Every structure is written in structure tokens, then in C-alpha cells.
Amino acid sequence: MAETGKTSSYWMGTAGDVVRPRLKGDARADVCVVGAGIAGLSTAYEVAREGRDVIVVDAQQPGAGETGRTTAHLANAMDDRFVELERLHGKEGARTAAESHGAAIDRIETVAREERIDCEFRRVNGWLFSAPGEDPGILEGELEAARRAGLTVDREEDPPVALHPGGALRFARQAEFHPLRYLAGLVGAIERMGGRVHGETRAVDVEEGEDGCRVVLQGAGEIVCTDVVLATNSPARHYLTTAKMLPYRTFAVAFRAPGATLRGLFWDTEDPYHYVRYAGPSAAPVLIVGGADHHTGTKDDGEDRLLGLEQWARERFAGLGDVTQRWSGQVLEPADALAFIGKAPGADHVWICTGDSGQGMTHGALAGMLLRDLILHRENGWAKLYAPARISVRAAGEYLHEGVSVGRHYLDWLLPGEVEREEDVQPGHGAVLRRGLKPVAIYRDADGTVHRRSAVCTHMGCVVHWNSTERSWDCPCHGSRYDPQGGVLNGPAARGLDPA
Ligand SMILES: Cc1cc2nc3c(=O)[nH]c(=O)nc-3n(C[C@H](O)[C@H](O)[C@H](O)COP(=O)(O)OP(=O)(O)OC[C@H]3O[C@@H](n4cnc5c(N)ncnc54)[C@H](O)[C@@H]3O)c2cc1C
Ligand code: FES
Structure with missing residues (x-):
């Protein structure tokens, strides 16, 4: 693939x-x-x-x-939370969001059954934890708002795992599957x-x-x-x-979880938040932990974020085995x-x-x-x-806020290059070099061959940045991504980076 x-x-x-x-x-x-x-x-x-x-x-x-x-959580317990949805879309809007996402889970369940798709679809509960140091009233407010939106949700003082102390909200009829x-x-x-x-x-x-x-x-x-x-x-x-959404990178780590029989979705209110689930057959269960999000193209510390997630998981889930996969991807956060x-x-x-x-x-x-x-x-x-x-x-x-966040990245045109000379770019890595006024995306492949493209995103002209975890050029403005040689990986860009 x-x-x-x-x-x-x-x-x-x-x-x-x-x-x-x-x-x-x-x-x-x-x-x-x-x-x-x-x-x-x-x-x-x-x-x-x-x-x-x-x-x-x-x-x-x-x-x-x-x-x-x-990570394939199927939830109508909305991760932006119902208190926020009521503020942005009113009580009726929050109710419609819960209803439509619930209908989506039902639809996946029905299609999997009718078409005999072996995709490990399973109904599970979901547990929301409040982050340490946060006002405990956050969960109380969310409980009421989620109930107003029509969800079956309760306070649980002793959930089956604790992402954080202090109990959680338990949402019924969430689900998981193999996407x-x-x-x-x-x-x-x-x-x-x-x-x-x-x-x-x-x-x-x-x-x-x-x-x-x-x-x-x-x-x-x-x-x-x-x-x-x-x-x-x-x-x-x-x-x-x-223009009404911002791109974020988000990270995930899968661990062998020998003997684990628990199933469920778990997430918290930290910023960025953590999201956790189990997967796999009972003979080879895994735990998948996600989070550590950052605005696309603004950081190149994916390895640290993945290590941070691994450590966070090992502190909370006893008996985790080896890491089987670590990956990242992109989500688009709409303003509302x-x-x-x-x-x-x-x-x-x-x-x-x-x-x-x-x-x-x-x-x-x-x-x-x-x-x-x-x-x-x-x-x-x-x-x-x-x-x-x-x-x-x-x-x-x-x-x-989103307009200002995007506008700020046009200032990247004024910044000095990340390296001064092509020789400073190590094999397998990329960096932006400045040639006069022009930012140039330099990638040196494993054989030492240097590939040069314009570092100007072909969508709307922001400057791309190197992502060493995924070996891609990522644009902070609207999330276009390019492979090391400049071919498009993610829109909205319709064509690759221009020749330097
Ligand atoms: C780490 C991570 C964890 C996540 N966890 C969850 C979760 O638990 N629950 C949840 O609901 N969501 C989650 N998400 C979000 C979810 O995965 C995505 O929102 C969803 O997969 C997007 O699906 P899509 O069909 O819109 O896009 P994609 O799956 O990206 O499909 C778009 C397709 O379009 C193709 N394409 C692009 N341009 C063109 C073109 N010009 N011509 C032809 N084809 C083109 C691409 O090749 C691609 O196959 C997560 C995302 C990440 C990265
Ligand atoms: S300028 Fe819009 S994605 Fe790069």
C-alpha cells in the first residue's frame, strides 16, 4: 500500500x-x-x-x-465535548451532533453485519477523565450537557482503568473496529x-x-x-x-498487551488530550495510545512525542509488552x-x-x-x-484565532534558513535553505543525492517544514504535505512543490 x-x-x-x-x-x-x-x-x-x-x-x-x-474509536461522546458544542451550535446543534454520530456507529454496525465484513466491530463503553489540576466541575458540566444531548452517561468513581485519579464519566454504546x-x-x-x-x-x-x-x-x-x-x-x-480549519499532527503507539481482556475507549481532557483503546484478537491483544498533537509544520520532535506517549502509557497500564507500531497522522480541526x-x-x-x-x-x-x-x-x-x-x-x-494562526506562518518567508549550506543536511533528512529571498527545500537521500524543490507550498504560498518522523514536507497553513521529492501526499495542494 x-x-x-x-x-x-x-x-x-x-x-x-x-x-x-x-x-x-x-x-x-x-x-x-x-x-x-x-x-x-x-x-x-x-x-x-x-x-x-x-x-x-x-x-x-x-x-x-x-x-x-x-485509532478507530467510534464515538458519539464528542471529543470536543458537549459543553463546547452547546456554546458553538446551541443545545439543538449539540443534540443533532450526538444523534448523527450515534447513527454513524449504528450504520457501521449494520453494514458490517449485512455485508459480512469481519472488521472486529464491537460495542464498548467509553470513559472520559479530567486532567490533573483541572476543575472537577468540568466533568459535572459535561455530564449534564451530554445528557441534554441525549446520551446515556453516568459518573463512575472506580472505572476499570484510571488515566487519572478522581473517577470518570462512562458513556454507553460507543464502539471500536478495524478500519x-x-x-x-x-x-x-x-x-x-x-x-x-x-x-x-x-x-x-x-x-x-x-x-x-x-x-x-x-x-x-x-x-x-x-x-x-x-x-x-x-x-x-x-x-x-x-480557511475554517487548522491541521494538527497526532501520534499513536501500539503495545503488546498480553492477557488483556478489557475493552473500551478511554480519553481525557488534557490539552493535547490522550486517547486509548485495546484492539486485536484475544490471543494477541494490543493497547493503542494516541495524543501529543501539535500544529502541523510547527515542530519536528515526533520521536520525543512518541517516546513521551510510550512512557505515559507504561506509567498507567501494568504489564505492557513491546511496542509493535508507532505512527502519526493528520487531523483537521474546524473552528466550530x-x-x-x-x-x-x-x-x-x-x-x-x-x-x-x-x-x-x-x-x-x-x-x-x-x-x-x-x-x-x-x-x-x-x-x-x-x-x-x-x-x-x-x-x-x-x-x-485560526486566521491569525495561519497569517503568522507567512512570516516564515522572513526567517533565515534552517541550514546555511546544503552540506549541513544529513542523509535521509531535509531542511529549508535560503537562496536570496527564496526558501528552498533540500532533501538528501540515503545515497547522498540532493533533491531541491521550492519550499513554497503550491496551495497558498506558505513555507513548508521538514517532518523527520514521516519524512515529508509539511505546510503549517492548511496541512498540505509533500514527499521528500516534492510529490503531493495530502491536500489541499493540488500539485507538487515546484522545481527550485
Ligand atoms: C493518529 C490518528 C488517530 C485518529 N483517531 C481517530 C479516532 O479514534 N476516531 C475517529 O473517528 N477518527 C480518528 N482520526 C481521524 C480519522 O482517522 C480521519 O478523520 C479519517 O480517517 C479521514 O477519512 P477521509 O476518508 O476523510 O480521508 P482519508 O482516509 O485520508 O482518505 C482520502 C483519500 O483521498 C485520496 N486522495 C487525495 N487526493 C486525491 C486526488 N486528488 N485524487 C484521488 N484521490 C485522492 C487519498 O489517497 C486518500 O486515500 C484519527 C486520525 C489520526 C491521524
Ligand atoms: S498554503 Fe495552504 S496548505 Fe500550504
Whole structure:
């Protein structure tokens, strides 16, 4: 499987690759879905079930994006918390968020059962802990807000594990699964219904005309269709939506957990927060710990963060064995905490799903149901809450903060280079060098060959930074990422770094 980084997740190590051929030539379909992660494949599945002719294209292969790097908690106990959702979206909005994420978990359960997908789906409880030194009233407030949103939640003084002392909130009917096995099952189901799935097929442009849409493919070829779903995690050229979210790197470590029988989701209120679950068969259980997030492109200390997570876990979970995998990935945090799912602003037949907010599994599954209804012109009570064009007045402070955070990174143009000479870049590493006014991304490969690209992100001109953990060039502004030679790994950039 092609990947968006150097590290590999637990899921990549425990699922067979799903490889589909490149689309050769042109194609026609009712609906073209661009991107074969949880959002794209859920949407393709739902639309195919309604008898629509669907084609899915992915620049890499199904599951090669962030869905392969998740930790796959399935929760409608929202990680931005209900007190915050009520502030940003009102009590009704918080209720709709809980209902729609709950429906997403139900949908995954039903699809896994009906399509006989062996994806280790399991209903579990979730426990939320407050961070040391925090006002204990935080949990009390969250308990009331979560109940107002319709969740079954209780205070538990003696939870089965303690991320921190002081008890926790226990949320019923959360769930867990193996995301890549689920995606493999969706691919099979889509194909059984007559849908087509292609890997190694990058969309480079979408044109919408009076008689339909054209998806232009890299190299040659196009797909003519009535509707296009951009499920690329971060769609290119939708600047107004992209501007309402910030990219974060988040880290995960999987440990052998011999003899562990407990199952559940565990997370806390620290900033950045920790998230923990068990996985694997009873003969080989693992514990997966995630957290240590930082704003993309602003730090290059992934190894320290992974070590910090490992130490944090060993202090709390007795008897942990070896580390089996350590990885990182990217989440997009929308200013008002909920994904953007619906009609792309300014379009009639182009649909997007982005802004996962660390709950991309449920956002992706609910996108499948919501986009299906919108494409089929059906009413859906969730549409307003997730509308990509929304501007929430209550999130004005968050929009301002994000605008300032992004604007600040344009000052990187004024900074000196990270190294003064190409010779200072070690094999296997990259650094930004300044040539006059121009920042240049220098990568020296293991053989010593130097690769030079412009360090200016092709999305909107911020300066990229080297990420040694994933061996990539990462842009702090909206999260575009490039491989060491400058090819695009993550949008919203639509093309690679220019020659230096
Ligand atoms: C460490 C980590 C832990 C997480 N934990 C959780 C969790 O516990 N629960 C949860 O709900 N969420 C979690 N998330 C978030 C979740 O994993 C993501 O939000 C989700 O996987 C995003 O799915 P997606 O389908 O939107 O994008 P992706 O899975 O990234 O899929 C997008 C696809 O589009 C393809 N693509 C991109 N550009 C093009 C193009 N131009 N043409 C064709 N194809 C293209 C890519 O190759 C990719 O396969 C976590 C994320 C990380 C990184
Ligand atoms: S991702 Fe927008 S400028 Fe780089």
C-alpha cells in the first residue's frame, strides 16, 4: 500500500492490502467519488445501494490516507465535548451532533453485519477523565450537557482503568473496529453492486457545466458524471472551507498487551488530550495510545512525542509488552468543531466532506448517509449543522484565532534558513535553505543525492517544514504535505512543490 508517511500503523500491519488497478482512458458514471478513505467509500456504498452507477478513484489505494492511520474509536461522546458544542451550535446543534454520530456507529454496525465484513466491530463503553489540576466541575458540566444531548452517561468513581485519579464519566454504546478491514469490505460490497474502484488514479481538476461534471485525471482521461464527491480529506480549491480549519499532527503507539481482556475507549481532557483503546484478537491483544498533537509544520520532535506517549502509557497500564507500531497522522480541526459535509460552496453537483476534527470515522460514515440524501434530493435533518458554507457567529473568536494562526506562518518567508549550506543536511533528512529571498527545500537521500524543490507550498504560498518522523514536507497553513521529492501526499495542494 502506498502511504502518506514513513511510519506504519497497527492496522496496516494486520490487514491485507486492497489494490485496485489504475483507470485507463475515460469513464462515465452517475456519481464519481474522489478518495477511497472512510468518507469516500461510505458515500460510494450508500449511493450504490440506491442503484446509482458509482466510480471511485484514489490517487493511491483504498485506505492509504488518514483512515489507515487512525485509532478507530467510534464515538458519539464528542471529543470536543458537549459543553463546547452547546456554546458553538446551541443545545439543538449539540443534540443533532450526538444523534448523527450515534447513527454513524449504528450504520457501521449494520453494514458490517449485512455485508459480512469481519472488521472486529464491537460495542464498548467509553470513559472520559479530567486532567490533573483541572476543575472537577468540568466533568459535572459535561455530564449534564451530554445528557441534554441525549446520551446515556453516568459518573463512575472506580472505572476499570484510571488515566487519572478522581473517577470518570462512562458513556454507553460507543464502539471500536478495524478500519482497514471495514474499508476492504466496503470495496467488495461496492463492486458486488456494480460499482468500480480504481487506485493509482489522481483527480487533478473538476469542472461543472450545464450538462454535468468532468473529473480530469492526471496523465490522461476524464470521468463524465452527474455528481462528484470530493472525499480527499482536504479538497483542493475550496479555499473558503479550508480557511475554517487548522491541521494538527497526532501520534499513536501500539503495545503488546498480553492477557488483556478489557475493552473500551478511554480519553481525557488534557490539552493535547490522550486517547486509548485495546484492539486485536484475544490471543494477541494490543493497547493503542494516541495524543501529543501539535500544529502541523510547527515542530519536528515526533520521536520525543512518541517516546513521551510510550512512557505515559507504561506509567498507567501494568504489564505492557513491546511496542509493535508507532505512527502519526493528520487531523483537521474546524473552528466550530464539526466537519464540513455537503454541497461545495458555489457548486451545484460537487459535494465535499472535510474537517474531521479527530472524529473522522463517524464523520465519514455519517457523510455517507448525508451526501446520499443530498445527491438524491432527499431531506436530511443534519444538513444545516454540517453545511460547508456555514459561518457560526458563536465561533467568531475561533475563526479569528485560526486566521491569525495561519497569517503568522507567512512570516516564515522572513526567517533565515534552517541550514546555511546544503552540506549541513544529513542523509535521509531535509531542511529549508535560503537562496536570496527564496526558501528552498533540500532533501538528501540515503545515497547522498540532493533533491531541491521550492519550499513554497503550491496551495497558498506558505513555507513548508521538514517532518523527520514521516519524512515529508509539511505546510503549517492548511496541512498540505509533500514527499521528500516534492510529490503531493495530502491536500489541499493540488500539485507538487515546484522545481527550485
Ligand atoms: C493518529 C490518528 C488517530 C485518529 N483517531 C481517530 C479516532 O479514534 N476516531 C475517529 O473517528 N477518527 C480518528 N482520526 C481521524 C480519522 O482517522 C480521519 O478523520 C479519517 O480517517 C479521514 O477519512 P477521509 O476518508 O476523510 O480521508 P482519508 O482516509 O485520508 O482518505 C482520502 C483519500 O483521498 C485520496 N486522495 C487525495 N487526493 C486525491 C486526488 N486528488 N485524487 C484521488 N484521490 C485522492 C487519498 O489517497 C486518500 O486515500 C484519527 C486520525 C489520526 C491521524
Ligand atoms: S496548505 Fe495552504 S498554503 Fe500550504
